[in-house]
Amino acid sequence: MKKKVLATIMAAAMSLTMLVGCGSEGGGDATAPETDAGGEATAEAGDAGEAPAADGDVITVGFAQVGHESDWRTASTTSVKAALSNENGIDLQFVDCDNDSAAQLEAVRNFIEQDVDYIVIDPIVSTGWDTVLTEADDAGIPVIVIDRTIDDSDKYVSWVGSEFTNEGLAAGAWLKAYAEAKGIKELNILEITGTTGSSAEIGRTKGFHQYIDSEGWNLLDSQTGDFTQEGGQTVMESYCKSYAGKFNVVICQNDNEAFGAIDAMKAAGVSYGVDGDVIVISFDACTAGLQKVLDKEINADFQCNPLQGPDCLKIIQALQGGQTVEKQTFMEEPWFVSEDILKDISYKNNSGKDVTEPLIVVDAAKVDEAY
Numbered sequence: 001m002k003k004k005v006l007a008t009i010m011a012a013a014m015s016l017t018m019l020v021g022c023g024s025e026g027g028g029d030a031t032a033p034e035t036d037a038g039g040e041a042t043a044e045a046g047d048a049g050e051a052p053a054a055d056g057d058v059i060t061v062g063f064a065q066v067g068h069e070s071d072w073r074t075a076s077t078t079s080v081k082a083a084l085s086n087e088n089g090i091d092l093q094f095v096d097c098d099n100d101s102a103a104q105l106e107a108v109r110n111f112i113e114q115d116v117d118y119i120v121i122d123p124i125v126s127t128g129w130d131t132v133l134t135e136a137d138d139a140g141i142p143v144i145v146i147d148r149t150i151d152d153s154d155k156y157v158s159w160v161g162s163e164f165t166n167e168g169l170a171a172g173a174w175l176k177a178y179a180e181a182k183g184i185k186e187l188n189i190l191e192i193t194g195t196t197g198s199s200a201e202i203g204r205t206k207g208f209h210q211y212i213d214s215e216g217w218n219l220l221d222s223q224t225g226d227f228t229q230e231g232g233q234t235v236m237e238s239y240c241k242s243y244a245g246k247f248n249v250v251i252c253q254n255d256n257e258a259f260g261a262i263d264a265m266k267a268a269g270v271s272y273g274v275d276g277d278v279i280v281i282s283f284d285a286c287t288a289g290l291q292k293v294l295d296k297e298i299n300a301d302f303q304c305n306p307l308q309g310p311d312c313l314k315i316i317q318a319l320q321g322g323q324t325v326e327k328q329t330f331m332e333e334p335w336f337v338s339e340d341i342l343k344d345i346s347y348k349n350n351s352g353k354d355v356t357e358p359l360i361v362v363d364a365a366k367v368d369e370a371y
């Protein structure tokens, strides 16, 4: 890690700078975080020496969030804001990038210009990062990545998130076992994917398509719903017209898309869910999603845990203490179902390991515990 200079003037300027390019929101107020007069140089996190703000000053963190496209995203933002709080000694600059990759790069560059102590990124797409991460590295600002991955640069100190390919594999393993248990011989599938080029979309697609290929299922169509309810509804409305009477599975890559798809099926008179003609599969397992599993409208929901704020805080605290941190931390994620007919699923996961994982039948308590 390199030396990092934290000057009073910079800190004051940072707090007063208005971020441009995408919606921004100061994590705290518009006053300068307290710093020592003279703004002494501090050692960068990871060094044996003094870390940024190790003398009790406020730690400044810039967080470039994807946007506000889903319930999952709202839970993620809430979790990060709660953990990276004033009470925990952090002045958080929060930027909602509204699903715009160019705006996200600009937000990160603004953080570098402001010389924040740490940058947290939830990358909208997985590529296009090496230049800006090199700039952050050159400025000596540690970057922490949460949720989605960055696949074309390793210039970040730590990532915490989910194994998206395993989520897709688990969905495939469940559908295979479920169809066998129900005696369904032919699967005609419509897919609504997430934001194209996001690692969540790439991984879930990769995992589920392994089953489409190996089982010879019929994939009728695959289009993006951009992880939004509106997107899911629009795609499903067109599917209901183009594939009327021809499909018996719809897989949505997040809960909000599933809500939109369900509304479209209702409007088109298509029966779905446990008692209907069309099996509905979703990812995220947010509160409203699990409620739909409980109501038997979604057959299976594969959790992706958005509560990464506490891990992010731990990483920052470890770096502050000069400790080394794990390059990767995976969230634990259960799989939820509507019916009590399968106890578990077995599959070879993305690390090539044979695993057997339980299926949890949703009850009211599970809905209450969700985010």
Ligand code: GYE
Pocket (backbone or CB within 6 Å): 069, 070, 071, 072, 073, 147, 148, 200, 227, 253, 254, 255, 256, 283, 284, 304
């Ligand atoms: O599944 C979706 C959100 O990146 C894992 O983004 C996240 C995804 C999540 O919009 O709801």
